[in-house]
Amino acid sequence: MAKNEIPTLSDLFRERFFIDDPETAYLDGNSLGRLPLATRDILNQVIQEQWGRELIRSWNQHWLPLTLRIREKIAKLIGAETDEVLVGDSTSVNLFKLAQACLDTFAPGSKVLSDSTNFPSDLYILQGLCARTSGRVVLNQFDLSHCSTEEIENSLVQQMTQSTKLVVLSHVHYQSGYLFSMERLNSRAREIGAKVIWDVSHSVGALPIDVRKSDCDMLVGCCYKYLNGGPGAPAFLYLRRELQSQLRNPIQGWFGAADPFAFSDIYQPQHGIEQFAVGTPCVLSMAAIEPGVDLVLEAGVAQIRTRSLELTDRFIEGLESIPNVFGYSLVTPRGKDHRGSHVSVRHEHAWQITQSLIHDFKVIPDYREPSMIRFGITPLYTNETDIERAVTALRRAVGERTYENYSREKRGVT
Numbered sequence: 001m002a003k004n005e006i007p008t009l010s011d012l013f014r015e016r017f018f019i020d021d022p023e024t025a026y027l028d029g030n031s032l033g034r035l036p037l038a039t040r041d042i043l044n045q046v047i048q049e050q051w052g053r054e055l056i057r058s059w060n061q062h063w064l065p066l067t068l069r070i071r072e073k074i075a076k077l078i079g080a081e082t083d084e085v086l087v088g089d090s091t092s093v094n095l096f097k098l099a100q101a102c103l104d105t106f107a108p109g110s111k112v113l114s115d116s117t118n119f120p121s122d123l124y125i126l127q128g129l130c131a132r133t134s135g136r137v138v139l140n141q142f143d144l145s146h147c148s149t150e151e152i153e154n155s156l157v158q159q160m161t162q163s164t165k166l167v168v169l170s171h172v173h174y175q176s177g178y179l180f181s182m183e184r185l186n187s188r189a190r191e192i193g194a195k196v197i198w199d200v201s202h203s204v205g206a207l208p209i210d211v212r213k214s215d216c217d218m219l220v221g222c223c224y225k226y227l228n229g230g231p232g233a234p235a236f237l238y239l240r241r242e243l244q245s246q247l248r249n250p251i252q253g254w255f256g257a258a259d260p261f262a263f264s265d266i267y268q269p270q271h272g273i274e275q276f277a278v279g280t281p282c283v284l285s286m287a288a289i290e291p292g293v294d295l296v297l298e299a300g301v302a303q304i305r306t307r308s309l310e311l312t313d314r315f316i317e318g319l320e321s322i323p324n325v326f327g328y329s330l331v332t333p334r335g336k337d338h339r340g341s342h343v344s345v346r347h348e349h350a351w352q353i354t355q356s357l358i359h360d361f362k363v364i365p366d367y368r369e370p371s372m373i374r375f376g377i378t379p380l381y382t383n384e385t386d387i388e389r390a391v392t393a394l395r396r397a398v399g400e401r402t403y404e405n406y407s408r409e410k411r412g413v414t
């Protein structure tokens with residue numbers, strides 16, 4: 001950083017992450033965030049002191065307060081109250097619980113609306129739930145893939161008819177990075193008496209979410225992307241207070257029961273959000289979430305968003321400087337109001353190019369069907385050098401045909 005320059009977020013926060021090779025441009029924080037240094041220390045302490053030494057006594061002293069603290073922090077990130085947020089299970093399981101709870105209240109002929117290119121796990125959950133209603137509730141997987149950026153929301157609004165009772169969408173689309181307007185779609189849902197579950201996996205920690213301002217009913221979201229909570233970190237759900245007495249968790253586990261340690265043989269749900277808990281919290285993974293969330297809170301989501309837009313702009317400009325004959329096209333909307341924090345690029349040889357970026361140029365994005373390379377911008381550690389490396393690597397992988405050294409066959413996690 002030059003003297004007198006205002007430090008960027010990565011100037012301030014990058015060194016608080018474990019980075020063993022500064023030459024690697026890690027642009028996959030939208031899939032798995034980097035390891036915060038504090039997480040290593042906290043996990044060591046939880047393992048050695050709390051589990052190793054204090055054993056079962058740690059539940060009261062450390063682990064029950066830990067789950068509450070993380071709920072408070074995630075609630076702060078999304079503008080909710082602590083008693084509207086629960087941390088645990090996976091995003092998929094949380095979607096199952098909330099969507100089934102809604103379906104249980106629907107009359108025959110009700111419809112669930114989602115987008116046919118929504119994250120597959122979300123679609124699978126909805127397909128499974130609707131299939132079990134024997135036709136009482138039908139899923140409308142509306143195809144948005146032919147809509148222009150300008151048409152997407154209008155087309156969805158038109159699909160939201162009187163029989164639509166539940167809408168399930170991702171706030172930021174996992175492929176294109178399209179950012180939906182929560183306000184607009186929630187407001188339309190309200191007009192027709194539908195509820196909305198937003199999957200905020202690709203937006204929480206990357207851009208501001210305010211459940212009150214946006215009038216949100218329900219959210220599910222993931223902690224291992226922009227919250228840097230570690231592989232398979234527990235997810236969270238938000239359920240607005242007014243709905244908590246109307247919906248019942250379909251998975252009746254002891255942690256959602258009125259008094260788990262009464263060991264009653266008849267299930268009685270707890271009041272409020274607590275009934276959406278199921279089993280014992282995954283303490284080690286839960287402990288790993290806190291430092292990542294703390295870093296996001298310390299930096300401020302508004303600042304993260306400003307910087308993310310600067311860096312995504314820079315990446316898009318770099319991409320557009322590559323001659324058209326190289327075959328790249330931008331998938332992500334150019335407009336800032338419709339863009340999350342990753343940029344997707346389409347290319348006929350996207351899989352092979354991704355391999356070349358990783359192995360020849362030390363640039364780590366990920367690959368998504370069909371023919372897309374995603375570049376995730378995480379402003380706490382992504383900087384201009386990473387962006388420039390990525391743009392140069394994209395140019396060279398095709399210009400020097402390095403991608404041709406890689407098989408077309410797709411294998412493993414990407």
Ligand SMILES: Cc1ncc(COP(=O)(O)O)c(C=O)c1O
Binds near residue numbers: 093119121201
């Ligand atoms: C948008 C979205 N929803 C849901 C999931 C699945 O999350 P989980 O594995 O926690 O169920 C993912 C995973 O990447 C995702 O990107």
